[in-house]
Amino acid sequence: xxxxxxxxxxxxxxxxxxxxxxxxxxxxxxxxxxxxxxxxxxxxxxxxxxxxxxxxxxxxxxxxxxxxxxxxxxxxxxxxxxxxxxxxxxxxxxxxxxxxxxxxxxxxxxxxxxxxxxxxxxxxxxxxxxxxxxxxxxxxxxxxxxxxxxxxxxxxxxxxxxxxxxxxxxxxxxxxxxxxxxxxxxxxxxxxxxxxxxxxxxxxxxxxxxxxxxxxxxxxxxxxxxxxxxxxxxxxxxxxxxxxxxxxxxxxxxxxxxxxxxxxxxxxxxxxxxxxxxxxxxxxxxxxxxxxxxxxxxxxxxxxxxxxxxxxxxxxxxxxxxxxxxxxxxxxxxxxxxxxxxxxxxxxxxxxxxxxxxxxxxxxxxxxxxxxxxxxxxxxxxxxxxxxxxx
Numbered sequence: 001x002x003x004x005x006x007x008x009x010x011x012x013x014x015x016x017x018x019x020x021x022x023x024x025x026x027x028x029x030x031x032x033x034x035x036x037x038x039x040x041x042x043x044x045x046x047x048x049x050x051x052x053x054x055x056x057x058x059x060x061x062x063x064x065x066x067x068x069x070x071x072x073x074x075x076x077x078x079x080x081x082x083x084x085x086x087x088x089x090x091x092x093x094x095x096x097x098x099x100x101x102x103x104x105x106x107x108x109x110x111x112x113x114x115x116x117x118x119x120x121x122x123x124x125x126x127x128x129x130x131x132x133x134x135x136x137x138x139x140x141x142x143x144x145x146x147x148x149x150x151x152x153x154x155x156x157x158x159x160x161x162x163x164x165x166x167x168x169x170x171x172x173x174x175x176x177x178x179x180x181x182x183x184x185x186x187x188x189x190x191x192x193x194x195x196x197x198x199x200x201x202x203x204x205x206x207x208x209x210x211x212x213x214x215x216x217x218x219x220x221x222x223x224x225x226x227x228x229x230x231x232x233x234x235x236x237x238x239x240x241x242x243x244x245x246x247x248x249x250x251x252x253x254x255x256x257x258x259x260x261x262x263x264x265x266x267x268x269x270x271x272x273x274x275x276x277x278x279x280x281x282x283x284x285x286x287x288x289x290x291x292x293x294x295x296x297x298x299x300x301x302x303x304x305x306x307x308x309x310x311x312x313x314x315x316x317x318x319x320x321x322x323x324x325x326x327x328x329x330x331x332x333x334x335x336x337x338x339x340x341x342x343x344x345x346x347x348x349x350x351x352x353x354x355x356x357x358x359x360x361x362x363x364x365x366x367x368x369x370x371x372x373x374x375x376x377x378x379x380x381x382x383x384x385x386x387x388x389x390x391x
Contacts, residue, residue, distance in 0.1 A: 001334065001335065001338060002327065002334070002338060002383060002385055003327065003334075003385055003387070004327045004328060004329055004330060004331055004333070004334035005327070005329060005387065005388050006327055006385035006386055006387050006388055007102075007105055007324060007325065007326050007327065007385065007386045007388065008324070008325045008326075008327060008383055008384075008385055009041055009299075009302050009303070009306060009322060009323075009324055009383070009384050009385070009386060010306075010322065010323050010325065010341070010381045010382060010383045011043055011306040011307070011309075011310045011320045011321065011322050011323075011381065011382040012310075012314075012320065012321055012345060012348060012381050012382070013310070013314045013319070013320060013321070013348070013351065014319040014320055014321045021321060021323070022038065022039075022040050022323065024344070025038055025323060025325075025340075025341070025344065026038045028340045028344065029325070029337060029340055032333065032336035032337060032339075032340055033328045033333045033336060033337055036325060036326055036327065036328055036333075036337055037102070037106055037324075037325070037326045038323060038324070038325050038326075039105070039106040039107070039109075039323070039324045040321070040322065040323060040324075041105075041109055041303075041322035041323055041324040042109065042110055042111065042322060043303060043306055043307055043310075043320045043321070043322040044111045044113075044118045044303075044307075045118065045318055045319060046118050046122055046125070046304075046307050046318065047118075047119070047120070047121055047122065048122075048311050048316070048318050049121060049122055049123070051312075053122070053123065054122075054308055054311055054312055055312065057122060057123070057126065057304075057308050058308050058309065058312060060126075061126070061301070061304065061305050061308065064126070064129075064130060064301060065298075065301060065302070065305065065384075067133065067137075068129075068133055068294070068297060068298045068301050069298060069387060071133055071136060071137045071140075071294050071298075072291065072294045072295050072298050073387075074137075074140060075136075075140065075287050075290050075291040075294055076090075076094065076291060076389055078140065078144060078283065078287045079093050079094065079284070079287045079288065079291065082280060082283060082284050082287065083284075093284070093287070093288045093291070094291060094389050095288070095291075095292060096291075096292045096295050096296060097292060097296075101295065101388075101389055102326065104295075104296075104299075105299065105324050105386070106324055106326070109299070109324070111300065111303065112296070112300065115128075116128055116129065116300065122304065122307075122308065125304065126301070126304060129297050129300055129301055129304075132293070132297055133294060133297050136290045136293055136294050136297075139286070139290070140286070140287070140290055143279075143282070143283050143286055144283065146279060147276075147279045147280065147283045150272065150275050150276050150279055151276055151279075151280075153272055154269075154272040154273060154275075154276045157268070157269045157272055158269075164192075164223050164224070164225045164226050165192045165221060165222070165223050165225070165226040165227070165228045165253075166192040166225070166226050166251045166253075169265075170190065170228075170253060170255045171262050171265055171266065172266075173220065173221045173228065174190065174220060174230075174255060174257060176257060176259065178218075178220050178230050178257075179230070179257040180232060181257070184235075185234055185235060185236075186213070186232055186233065186234055186235065187232070187233065187234075187235050187238065188230050188231070188232055189230070189231050189232075189233055189238070189241065189242075189252060190220070190228060190229070190230055190252070190253040190255050191205075191228070191229045191230075191231060191245055191250050191251065191252055191253065192226040192227070192228050192229075192250070192251040192253055193226060193227050193228075193229055193250050193251075194225065194226055194249065195224075195225060195226065195227060197248075197249060197250070198227055200248070201217070201227075201229065201248075201250060202217065204248065205217050205229075205231055208241060208244040208245065208248070209233070209237045209240045209241045209244055210237060211233060211234035211236065211237045212231065212232075212233050212234075212237070212241070213231075213232040213233065213234075216230075216231050216232035216233075217229050217230070217231045218230050218231075226251075228253070298386065299386060302384045302386060303322070305384050306320070306322060306382055306384060307320065309382045309384075310382050313351070313382060314348075314351050315351075325337065325341075341379070341381065342379060342380070345379075345380045345381045346380060347380075348380040348381060349380050
């Protein structure tokens with residue numbers, strides 16, 4: 001059964017029986033579901049080509065349909081991630097030519113003859129659609145990859161500024177006045193001491209090794225878990241002092257104050273933040289544009305599928321009526337809607353080949369070559385679905 005999370009595009013032959021179709025279907029659907037919008041959906045009269053070419057296209061189009069649908073979904077996912085999964089903001093960007101998706105489909109949809117002229121062959125038109133969609137997909141991959149690299153670098157830099165004093169960057173915490181500079185014999189060591197061991201540090205640090213400057217310990221910073229102390233020692237006992245700190249669960253921080261390097265790190269963080277914002281803005285704009293373009297391409301491909309299947313099923317003349325029906329987000333209502341359509345179009349059974357299929361006449365030899373065609377869900381009318389964009 002068709003999904004209750006999609007818009008249904010259906011096609012039937014445009015003959016005398018199709019007159020007043022929209023009014024009839026609408027009146028019947030209102031009785032079973034008041035929330036199923038219905039609209040006429042124009043299907044152009046394309047060049048049909050040969051029977052073999054139509055069958056080949058019918059086999060190929062499902063794969064292309066899957067690729068088109070995936071590309072649209074990736075554009076939506078990119079927008080969703082950029083907008084922190086905010087439904088209200090997402091709704092402002094999921095637009096087709098500055099209109100909502102429903103308005104695009106239900107309010108006067110027309111084939112884009114300016115870009116995809118109906119006088120071209122079906123193969124040329126499909127190749128053109130594929131080329132445009134592949135271009136969008138490749139562009140999105142490239143831009144998204146660039147953004148993710150810059151974003152990842154920025155996050156890594158920012159992560160160094162988070163956490164407790166035993167792990168976070170000390171660039172913005174330690175100043176020049178906290179360190180001994182340009183001494184051949186002495187150096188300042190930075191030690192992160194757990195809050196529970198602060199008293200022990202104050203009583204022990206002078207005796208951890210020899211050649212620790214008395215009363216040189218000073219508090220530089222503190223957080224909920226650690227206190228960062230600076231202590232002056234002679235360079236020759238550095239390794240021993242580190243080992244003693246480790247034995248007493250005091251964490252020695254490896255930090256050298258080089259003013260030029262610190263300024264460089266700050267500048268790199270600022271540049272990374274600015275670049276990320278610029279790429280975010282560019283990717284948001286591009287994703288919005290590419291969603292609009294890719295969704296239109298998807299609907300155009302669905303129309304081609306409707307046409308190809310209709311010709312194979314109903315034959316010539318290639319003149320068909322289309323309807324767009326928005327399913328109800330409820331399985332029971334969806335089943336009722338499908339029942340209304342099935343009963344209304346039962347008169348098409350002889351033309352669609354359904355009656356022959358049910359009798360089983362002559363289909364056994366046909367199955368092998370066109371197995372995938374026969375495995376599709378079959379109705380007397382042609383139906384393809386456009387998945388909803390869920391905010």
